[in-house]
Amino acid sequence: MNLTLYGHRDRWIAVDCGMMIRQDLPGAPLQVPDLTPIDTLGIAPEALVITHGHEDHIGAAAWLWPQWGCPIHATPLAAGLLHSKFAERGLRTDAIHVIEPGEAIEVGYFALRYLPLTHSIPESCALLIQAGERRILHTGDWKLDPAPLLGAPIDPDTYRAIAPVDLVVGDSTCAPEPGHSRSESEVALALESAIAPLTGRVVVSCFASNLDRVLAIARAADRCGRRISLMGRSMERMVRIAQGLGYLEDFPPLVPVRDLGYLPAEEVLVIATGSQGEPRAALSRLAAGRHPHFELMTGDSVIFSARAIPGNERLIERLKHALRLTGVTLLDDIQRPGLHASGHPYQDELRTFYEWVSPHRLLPVHGEARHQKAHQAIAREMSIEAPLTPRNGDLIRLDDQGLQLERHYRLTPHIIDQDKIAPVVGAEGDSSTRHGQLFLAISVAATEQGWTRIGRLMLDDSHTSPLDEASLADRLDECLETAQGDSLADLRAILYPDLMAWLADHLHRVPDVHFQIFAVETQAVMEK
Incomplete structure (x- = not known):
């Protein structure tokens, strides 16, 4: 799911507002972004700007926008989908403003232009964002399709004309894939x-x-x-x-x-x-x-x-x-x-695109860590600065010294529960006796032999007693060897009780646990 905020001189805009399906929870509920850090910082977006109409870019808007009440700018198809979603929830739709691809708008201290590109849904647009002297290209989702069935191919001159840009915030989804995606x-x-x-x-x-x-x-x-x-x-x-x-x-x-x-x-x-x-x-x-x-x-x-x-x-x-x-x-x-064809750029497409726009820096987003690292490697190969692989909750500054991570804000997963936004309950039963909070996420892949864990544990235990990460990882791997669940929800139900038992054996005080399982492509098993 996607939600990015851009700030300049204490004025802010939000780009996209998507949701994801929590496959590891019973009933596969919708998860929406956690706005707690935004509220804590006193950030109130002056506009919500939509790049295209896919659910991971617009699916949370009907749930989160009422907290902002700001204008929404979207191309006709995305605006039509938002109208439908807002009507279903009984929300007013007069805040939704239609922007044609190629048009420009101004919001506060920001000047934005919608630049058309190809994706698996019409009217997908990158956003050229100018704030002060900085020019940022937020790509959204894209590919270089020479013969799309709906809409025109990307016009290289459109992108050559904006070069050079200070920063590309770019799609990493297929960065590990060599060559060019299929049309x-x-x-x-x-x-x-x-x-x-x-x-x-x-x-x-x-x-x-x-x-x-x-x-x-x-x-x-x-x-x-x-x-x-x-x-x-x-x-x-x-x-x-x-x-x-x-x-x-x-x-x-x-x-x-x-x-x-x-x-x-x-x-x-x-x-x-x-x-x-x-x-x-x-x-x-x-x-x-x-x-x-x-x-x-x-x-x-x-x-x-x-x-x-x-x-x-x-x-x-x-x-x-x-x-x-x-x-x-x-x-x-x-x-x-x-x-089938992917809607995201492979390596040759990334190189071609960056030759057009000549970015000084790259922030690789939209993908797992391995996708971001592959994207980062392509940037460095092309002498583009790419010092960071951002995580959800990162506050990043762009100034004369380049890109710097200022702070990471811990995010609590929030889902739609009985038509309301609610935090995911970390521990089962009454958590009032718990001590601190532990956020743990693991990545798994489905193989013919069963489920396999990929990469390191994603662990935030800063508000609880220190953990032996290696020992915990070994225990999870042992459980995965015998886990028979068909879905991520089945797998979570199998692992969670054992996780809590392990914590009870290894900690003096058991924390409130937020446990999430992500799935990665089976190909990652071979790369491991």
Whole structure:
């Protein structure tokens, strides 16, 4: 999830306001940013500026914005999605202001320009932020797609014209990946090639927010003589809002799911949510035979056109097993890599982009520590200063001496619980007798042998008795060797009691524990 604050002469703006799904907690609740340090410092953003419409950039706005009440600036699609979210919560929408890509605005001491770039959702923009004599390029999420299905490719001259910039705050998500990411146009061809020889009904699952992919699937279906239906509320909402803004103009006419039974099997294609194995999503309901109007059977095919988000691997495998029991044929990007493309820049794209904008410094964000370090290495290779790999809660200063970490603020995880924002309960039961607080996070990867811990413990025990980190890590590794959970929530439920028991054995006073499990890509196991 993303929320960045920029301050100059005691005036502040916020960039993006996203959420994440806590896969390691029961019910997979939404986690939103902790505003406690902002409130403590007396920071009140004068505007919320949105780079694009993905949930990890806008998903918390309807929950946190009421504490600010400031203007919100967003491009048309992101603004439309925010309107929908605000309306659902009964919030006024007059604070949402539409900004076209390429336009400029002024907020307090800040001058901002929206610079269009390509990503997996239209109207994604980098922000050129000028405050005093400093010029910062906040990239948001991006890639260099030479042939996007929606919108135009990046114009190199737009970015060459702003060079040099003092600082790039840049996307690190695919920094370890060599070469260049695949174009969405290539995925469109791969989808058509995969669908064309299939004879039964076809279900293709992807992220609802990846509108380029949704359009590619629809066009492929149309060329293969198939009619289209949508399955999943988020898919229906995204397509409806995009069409209302003039996108997807050549999207084929939709057939209601309840009417698909009247069509020959070879003429049916469904675009469905649920590629991550979410139990309540459309694809899981199909696998379980719980959809009222559509039942999978032998001869049908299911195509996964999305990568597995780390931590979801076992849920996805369980879903695929259930689908195989229905007799369907499965296709995914493991068998056919062309069925998916990342929306983030690989190494060659990063180098090309930095040749355009000539940054003096880089702050690598958006990714795990290994992604940030890979991004940092590319910067140093290009003689770009990159002294920091920031963490959530860091307060960083940019001045004539460069980038400096002024202070780190400890953040308490907050989730949406019964329609309210609440801190995650660290210890079970009454924590009033606990002594101090301990924040512990671990990164794990799903392998064929089970769960494997990656990297060091992320530990903050400054408010409790000192811990033997090596001994604690060894104990967690022992528990992981026998842990049988399919999901991060299962895994946390297994590890938490043992963690508390270990603390009781090794500390005179047991603290209130905030324990979080992050998933990383299985590839990290090989790198380890």
